Amino acid sequence: MENTGLNSIIDFAIDREKEAVEFYTALQEKTKFAGVRDMLKELAAMETGHISVLNSIRTKGIDNISIQQIKNLHISDYMVEKEPSQDMDYQDILIIAMKREEKSKALYEDLAVRFEDSPTGKLFSKIAAEESDHKLKFEKLYDETVLKEN
Numbered sequence: 488m489e490n491t492g493l494n495s496i497i498d499f500a501i502d503r504e505k506e507a508v509e510f511y512t513a514l515q516e517k518t519k520f521a522g523v524r525d526m527l528k529e530l531a532a533m534e535t536g537h538i539s540v541l542n543s544i545r546t547k548g549i550d551n552i553s554i555q556q557i558k559n560l561h562i563s564d565y566m567v568e569k570e571p572s573q574d575m576d577y578q579d580i581l582i583i584a585m586k587r588e589e590k591s592k593a594l595y596e597d598l599a600v601r602f603e604d605s606p607t608g609k610l611f612s613k614i615a616a617e618e619s620d621h622k623l624k625f626e627k628l629y630d631e632t633v634l635k636e637n
Contacts, residue, residue, distance in 0.1 A: 493607060496598070497541050500614065503594065504541065507534040510587065514580065517571055523580050526628070530584070530621055537614060549606035557619035560626040562634075563589055581629045588622035 511531040515524045563585035569575075571583055595615035602608035 494545065496602075496607060497544060500595075500598075500611075501538050501541050503591065504534045504537045507531075507587070507591065508538075511584075514571060514583070517575060518577075518580055520577055520580070523577060526624070527584075530624075533617070533621065537617065540614075544610065549610050552606070552609050552613050554609070554613045554616050555620070557616050557623055559619065560623065560630065562626040562629055563622065578629070578633045581625050581633065585622055585625040585629065588618050588625065592618040592622060 508531045511527045511534065515527045515531075518524050518527070563582070566582050566586065568586045569579050569582050572579075575583070592615050595611045595618060599608045599611035599615060602611060
């Protein structure tokens with residue numbers, strides 16, 4: 488793939504990560520729960536880290552990428568999406584975050600398939616795995632707090 492094409496893909500992915508940072512930052516202001524706010528700050532920082540990784544590919548290339556296998560608890564698979572609002576409770580926040588990470592993961596998996604058997608495809612597989620890890624964090628919180636309480 489020519490460098491211009493790769494740069495366009497990187498730009499697209501960076502835009503998605505910036506949207507995620509903005510989303511998690513805005514969500515921090517809507518929650519009353521300090522623990523969730525801290526977790527959302529951590530996730531915004533992780534998404535910012537993805538931006539740095541993507542930018543570094545322009546200069547360093549895509550070498551030695553390892554892809555971690557992430558467990559999927561499938562908790563969000565059958566949940567209905569919710570819209571962020573001022574009156575969200577802890578459960579709503581977790582559902583919104585799980586569904587968002589689920590979509591991000593699907594996007595990067597689709598891109599990985601599109602560029603299968605290439606360094607670009609491997610990069611997208613790695614980012615998809617990281618999005619899966621974010622989703623898993625929310626699923627574990629949901630399991631530990633919401634499901635165990637009910």
